[in-house]
Amino acid sequence: MSTPRWCRGLLLAVMTAVLIALCPGAAAADPTPDNQESPQEQEGLLAPFVPQDPDGVPLDHYDITGDAGGFSDWDRQLLVFLTDSTFAANRMLVGACGWLLNWAFEFGPAEALLEPARTIADTYQRDVIDRLGLPAVFLLFGAAWCGVLIMRGRTSQAPANSRSPC
Numbered sequence: 001m002s003t004p005r006w007c008r009g010l011l012l013a014v015m016t017a018v019l020i021a022l023c024p025g026a027a028a029a030d031p032t033p034d035n036q037e038s039p040q041e042q043e044g045l046l047a048p049f050v051p052q053d054p055d056g057v058p059l060d061h062y063d064i065t066g067d068a069g070g071f072s073d074w075d076r077q078l079l080v081f082l083t084d085s086t087f088a089a090n091r092m093l094v095g096a097c098g099w100l101l102n103w104a105f106e107f108g109p110a111e112a113l114l115e116p117a118r119t120i121a122d123t124y125q126r127d128v129i130d131r132l133g134l135p136a137v138f139l140l141f142g143a144a145w146c147g148v149l150i151m152r153g154r155t156s157q158a159p160a161n162s163r164s165p166c
Helices: 005-022 075-104 110-130 133-150 155-164
Strands: 027-029 062-063
Touching: 062 075, 075 155
Parallel strands: none
Antiparallel strands: 027 062
């Protein structure tokens, strides 16, 4: 005799709640002593790749740990090693992306090129695009294309194409 469907769902919900209650979070940050220098003051090759999280904890303080078992539990040891390696690689990737974004926003020569690029863009907008009336022409082309789609019976595609920016 099979168990009712609601009983299996209730059992699954209870087991999930017990596992969530009993298993502590795997990712945790070590506390930062007050006398430790901040990542901006750290030295070394990887110092730029150690940003802080919103709580002020450096990313290199986060780690995923697990019980690797005994000497004969090679599969568990392999899984812990792969998990820790993947987390370390992701942590390094996040740090590198943060450093790259910071470098891109602080790029000095971009400020020198900003005013000439703005002047060229304004001139092109005024002398080419506005003089030829291109915004109105492409709006007309878009409306005509939506009309063609409606006439062909694709009424759901026409409004979607009229809203898309591309």
